[in-house]
Amino acid sequence: MNAATSPQDTARGKGRRTLVLLFVLFFGAMALAGVLRFSGWQPAAHKNVGQLLQPPVDLRLQPPVLASGAPYAWKSEEKIWRILVAPPAACAEQCVTLSQGLAKVWQLFGHNADNVKILWLGTPPAPLAGTPALRALAPSPALRAALPGVDDPAGVPVYIVDPNGFVIMRHAPGTDLGGLRKDLSTLLKLK
Template sequence: MNAASSSQETTRGNGRRTLVLLFAVFFGAMALAGVLRFSGWQPATHRNVGQLLQPPVDLRLQPPLLANGAPYSWKTDEKTWRILVAPPANCGEACVTLSQGLAKVWQLFGHNADNVEILWLGTPPAPLAETPTLRELAPSPAFRAALPGVDDPAGVPVYVVDPHGFVIMRHAPGTDPGGLRKDLATLLKLK
């Protein structure tokens, strides 16, 4: 009887240890997830490359005009995202390089390319002219001034505009076009 009682006691002790261990692993993982969540940590794959603007800038208050003088409508399609570039008048070689990168980004969207328009304030450089969804906007100092950090001494920033006309993201001058593509690809999935 002594051996049976001892065996039963050992089994009961092992069961308790297993239960406590499972409890610790389950609630420990939940506690770790809570700490990571509330500390602001995010996996690298979920981070934006561009700067998320808080609050977003409402461009509907100053609707732009196309180069031909017609008004540009923000509500053309609920799924259309925009890449907006507002370079200074004397942009030169920096704008040519930027336009080449934007043309490649647009092509890489493949079947989603029709859901991305490129808005260029002023006359775009030749590499971008072949892009079917390019919209040339008439120069407007007031419209340009509404964009945050537009006169960056480092170069020309690129903006992401949502389907309703809100600037939600700013990519710093010299940012890799692949980062812009990554951010827009994530946004296009939100359809």
């Protein structure tokens, strides 16, 4: 029997190949994950539907006032997320349709609905007026001006405001409100 082909050498060679294969699989998977992470790829389930604002817009400097004249506090004991709409003065049919959609979105939150409020800058349309989550805000040019892309020629954008008063996301006019619900549902899980 040849020393180069002994059973010990054959077993040793198989052991080395197995070790190298495990090394390549482990570090290859890590390298692939690193490439995907730093290239910006994310699984479809983790992508936002709305535009994430970087940096978030701080609305604490423009404290809103309710239509009744009472101040509205951004920070409260509960973690309240807000859907903010700041339509132009001449918003008619589009605002009615948007308000109907927002009322449905709020209802679909079920047991989490208490953690979501809808803020409407100005007089809200009738379909939204009966929604318990609605907070009608007095018109505020300063608050409206602080919102990015508020005067979009395509229509009325919808914003998500975090519990501390930062606008963190903008949904473009005409986007599916199911995407707004998806984004807000993800954020509600961050308790």
